[in-house]
Amino acid sequence: MTGTAVVVGAGVGGLAAAIGLRRAGWRVTVLERRAGIERYGTAFALHPAAQDALDRLGVGEAVRRRAVPYRSAQIRTPGGRVLARLPLDRVEKKAGKPELLLSRPYLIDALLAGLEAFGDVPVKAGEAVTDTTELRAAHDLVVGADGIRSVVRGDFGTASGPRNIGSVAWIGIADFESGLHGETWGRGRFFGLTPVEPGRTNWYAAVPEGTTADDLPGLFEGWHDPVPRILTGTDPAGWLRYEMRHLHPALPSFVHGDRTALIGDAAHAMTPNLGQGACTAVLDAEALARAVARHGVTGVPQALRDYDRERRRTAQRTAFASRTLHRFVSTERTALRDGLARLLPG
Numbered sequence: 543m544t545g546t547a548v549v550v551g552a553g554v555g556g557l558a559a560a561i562g563l564r565r566a567g568w569r570v571t572v573l574e575r576r577a578g579i580e581r582y583g584t585a586f587a588l589h590p591a592a593q594d595a596l597d598r599l600g601v602g603e604a605v606r607r608r609a610v611p612y613r614s615a616q617i618r619t620p621g622g623r624v625l626a627r628l629p630l631d632r633v634e635k636k637a638g639k640p641e642l643l644l645s646r647p648y649l650i651d652a653l654l655a656g657l658e659a660f661g662d663v664p665v666k667a668g669e670a671v672t673d674t675t676e677l678r679a680a681h682d683l684v685v686g687a688d689g690i691r692s693v694v695r696g697d698f699g700t701a702s703g704p705r706n707i708g709s710v711a712w713i714g715i716a717d718f719e720s721g722l723h724g725e726t727w728g729r730g731r732f733f734g735l736t737p738v739e740p741g742r743t744n745w746y747a748a749v750p751e752g753t754t755a756d757d758l759p760g761l762f763e764g765w766h767d768p769v770p771r772i773l774t775g776t777d778p779a780g781w782l783r784y785e786m787r788h789l790h791p792a793l794p795s796f797v798h799g800d801r802t803a804l805i806g807d808a809a810h811a812m813t814p815n816l817g818q819g820a821c822t823a824v825l826d827a828e829a830l831a832r833a834v835a836r837h838g839v840t841g842v843p844q845a846l847r848d849y850d851r852e853r854r855r856t857a858q859r860t861a862f863a864s865r866t867l868h869r870f871v872s873t874e875r876t877a878l879r880d881g882l883a884r885l886l887p888g
């Protein structure tokens with residue numbers, strides 16, 4: 543016997559969970575507060591483990607069609623001197639596949655197409671959930687995939703909430719290919735460049751809170767090419783301001799009662815420094831669906847426990863590491879930081 547599930551939120555985590563649950567034979571409904579599925583956003587990293595999870599959800603091939611491999615990246619000083627190399631080759635050797643980069647719209651499209659292929663999973667836009675009581679009464683499983691400001695998390699009775707870290711990121715995609723990729727570390731700010739698709743470059747500038755788009759060219763003036771070229775040569779109207787926040791304190795459990803689970807940012811929103819936001823959301827979604835498939839509708843409480851055991855510590859460790867890396871990179875004490883970076887293997 544299978545059950546009914548409602549997924550709150552149609553972001554990466556929610557769409558992936560809906561696919562997994564539907565593949566397990568469940569009847570699934572997705573509720574999304576926005577008027578439509580938002581297809582904006584820049585690039586996501588997809589680590590090999592997340593690619594494997596997407597394969598298990600049946601959308602790995604579609605994702606790989608639009609993704610590009612990420613094989614070479616360096617840490618640089620603003621003057622362009624290389625401090626360290628990211629060990630992407632080791633990741634690839636160990637996993638037998640490279641890390642990938644993909645634009646958010648393509649990942650959302652691939653997940654939506656995977657869901658639409660079933661033909662019977664309603665994704666109801668313009669449905670902002672404010673209270674889960676009715677959802678819990680009407681469904682065997684409620685999945686909170688509603689992001690960092692999760693309403694579903696309100697049921698958990700914890701003090702966890704979004705915490706600012708004093709930085710904001712301006713992000714965008716430039717219409718030319720950068721010859722170099724990785725991060726450039728300055729004093730209290732850093733700039734990242736990654737591939738995203740042929741002919742384009744994904745970039746992000748992490749700067750102190752309060753920095754406006756107008757301030758950016760001045761803050762990165764004199765940095766190596768193509769940093770100033772991006773900030774003076776691309777239209778600021780296409781840039782996105784991205785809040786760098788994390789969930790604090792960490793949740794004691796990702797599950798509540800006998801039918802509610804949190805996934806993705808709702809469970810463990812993290813700073814983007816390790817490029818793990820989308821990966822962890824996909825891993826959570828697939829792990830939850832797998833546990834539910836294993837235990838069936840009568841075993842939902844056990845499935846929730848299994849899911850929490852499989853994902854909570856790992857995801858929270860990743861969130862902690864990401865935040866720690868952010869502090870390290872955005873320090874004002876650059877000599878110590880750069881010296882340590884030179885010691886990095888790789």
Ligand SMILES: Cc1cc2nc3c(=O)[nH]c(=O)nc-3n(C[C@H](O)[C@H](O)[C@H](O)COP(=O)(O)OP(=O)(O)OC[C@H]3O[C@@H](n4cnc5c(N)ncnc54)[C@H](O)[C@@H]3O)c2cc1C
Nearest residue numbers: 551553554555575580583584670671688689806807819820
């Ligand atoms: C439009 C958008 C653009 C983004 N762009 C980037 C980017 O460029 N780079 C980057 O690193 N990260 C970006 N992110 C964040 C990134 O997608 C997430 O950090 C990560 O993928 C985890 O996804 P998630 O599904 O857990 O949460 P989210 O992606 O935040 O998705 C949560 C979803 O739940 C919906 N929702 C929230 N509250 C309710 C409610 N009460 N009722 C119903 N629905 C609700 C939201 O509208 C959203 O669609 C973006 C997120 C969004 C929503």
